[in-house]
Amino acid sequence: MFRFADWLIDDRALSQLSCHGCGTLLAPLLVTMFHTLMRLLALMALLAITANAQTRNQVGLSLPERARQLEPYFVDSARRYSIDPRILRILCFMESRYRVNAVSPKGARGPMQLMPDTARRYGVINPHEPKQAIEAAAQYIRDLLAKFRGRLDLALAAYNAGEGTVQSFLTGRPLVLPSGRVINPNRVFTGGVPPYKETQNYVRQAFTILRVSAPLASRSTKTSTLTAAQFGNRDFTFDVTVEDSTSKALAEQTAFIAVP
Numbered sequence: 001m002f003r004f005a006d007w008l009i010d011d012r013a014l015s016q017l018s019c020h021g022c023g024t025l026l027a028p029l030l031v032t033m034f035h036t037l038m039r040l041l042a043l044m045a046l047l048a049i050t051a052n053a054q055t056r057n058q059v060g061l062s063l064p065e066r067a068r069q070l071e072p073y074f075v076d077s078a079r080r081y082s083i084d085p086r087i088l089r090i091l092c093f094m095e096s097r098y099r100v101n102a103v104s105p106k107g108a109r110g111p112m113q114l115m116p117d118t119a120r121r122y123g124v125i126n127p128h129e130p131k132q133a134i135e136a137a138a139q140y141i142r143d144l145l146a147k148f149r150g151r152l153d154l155a156l157a158a159y160n161a162g163e164g165t166v167q168s169f170l171t172g173r174p175l176v177l178p179s180g181r182v183i184n185p186n187r188v189f190t191g192g193v194p195p196y197k198e199t200q201n202y203v204r205q206a207f208t209i210l211r212v213s214a215p216l217a218s219r220s221t222k223t224s225t226l227t228a229a230q231f232g233n234r235d236f237t238f239d240v241t242v243e244d245s246t247s248k249a250l251a252e253q254t255a256f257i258a259v260p
Contacts, residue, residue: 073134088137091159095113110130112134121140154170154192160198160202168184
């Protein structure tokens with residue numbers, strides 16, 4: 001007769017129990033499964049501890065202070081993937097206001113609000129861990145810019161609404177999702193940005209913040225020069241125009257986005 005606690009921690013007991021109940025051939029398999037389960041539980045506990053620590057570090061911090069905490073990750077990831085760091089700052093500002101513990105009703109998580117499929121695609125284990133999340137977001141934006149030939153408006157729209165949705169409205173072809181839902185069934189052509197108010201406002205806000213922060217062309221890094229060319233020479237879907245009061249308010253709220 002085996003006590004549960006003895007069986008839980010004693011591999012030999014587990015092997016014996018397996019042998020008596022299932023035969024000697026299954027014993028090694030059960031032992032392996034047991035060890036795998038223990039490793040997974042340990043990993044889950046570690047991730048939970050890390051997430052809680054990150055959340056505690058942000059308690060009581062203002063928005064600019066939270067932004068400064070994440071700044072090293074923005075700079076490092078932007079340099080690695082040759083994108084302007086302000087794009088990452090703006091995405092994080094709009095997605096979570098720099099909160100590492102953010103969770104959306106749709107299941108997006110972390111400071112960059114990565115959906116589970118996107119997190120898996122870029123190898124993210126814990127989307128609430130800033131380094132992992134910002135690194136994945138930088139890769140994703142780089143890939144979206146490549147996919148949409150440098151059009152920042154479409155890359156931003158895809159980050160918000162999904163690249164398949166943007167492609168559908170860029171080509172005027174319907175997109176059938178795995179769930180059976182059809183995107184753009186009427187074959188509407190918008191030039192790429194979906195006719196969704198949320199996505200349109202998302203792109204407008206991003207471009208407004210870009211334009212009220214330091215000019216891209218004034219920055220001297222290689223990544224900024226590349227982005228400046230993309231930003232200045234393209235006819236974007238939206239011509240962003242804001243009143244002076246709105247522009248001033250955004251400039252004050254997001255002044256830290258243009259830090260050198």
